Amino acid sequence: MSYVKVFESIDKNKDGKISWDEFSQWIRAFSPLMTSEEIDEMFTELDADGDRQIDIVEFAKCYVVGEKxxxxxxxxxxxxxxxxxxxxxxxxxxxxxxxxxxxxxxxxxxxxxxxxxxxxxxxxxxxxxxxxxxxxxxxxxxxx
Missing domain, CATH: 1.10.238.10 (EF-hand)
Structure with a gap:
């Protein structure tokens, strides 16, 4: 699945941004025991501009795979x-x-x-x- 489709599936309200709540719900689907602090750390790392939302460009950066x-x-x-x-x-x-x-x-x-x-x-x-x-x-x- 392309990162665009993954982004769209996480962006439940279809506003073009992933909120902390949307991100948290997605992460907890895979890791139900992850703490809010751990999720916040991941979210903050992806949220490069600090606006408390992850846009498609910020999200795409987590999909970049090195050449090695x-x-x-x-x-x-x-x-x-x-x-x-x-x-x-x-x-x-x-x-x-x-x-x-x-x-x-x-x-x-x-x-x-x-x-x-x-x-x-x-x-x-x-x-x-x-x-x-x-x-x-x-x-x-x-x-x-």
Whole structure:
């Protein structure tokens, strides 16, 4: 998913800016135990002009990936870990269902099984990190 689409999904009131509340809701979808102070720290880091809102340019900066392969790998691993809730090294349809629900993208369990199946190259019923990387480097970002 492009950063523009992610931005638009976070910007619930469609005013072209992400408020602290919108940002907090998005972060808590992935990390429900994150404190308000931690969220505020992240928000402040992204809010370059200090207007207490994140615009598309400020948001895009968090999506800039360095040219080094290790940096890209680290960013992809971080994204993968957001879905791998039980930290077993694979994304199950159930984990996908939970994360998408937290993001307000209600998909049925059956839809989540199909989404996982679409990128599950070894047909084990889960998305491994290697399968996730392949998906993220393709034009089809099925899980996002």
């Amino acid at each position: 392969e290790e940096e890209e790998e680290a960013v992809l691993k971080e994204a993968f870990d957001l879905y791998d809730l039980n930290r077993d090294g694979k994304i199950s349809p159930g984990e996908l269902h939970v994360v998408l629900k937290r993001l307000g993208r209600n998909k049925s369990m059956e839809q989540c099984v199909k989404m996982v199946g679409a990128v599950d190259a070894d047909q084990d019923g889960h998305v491994s990190f290697e399968e996730f990387k392949t998906m993220m480097n393709s034009d089809s970002k099925t899980l996002l």
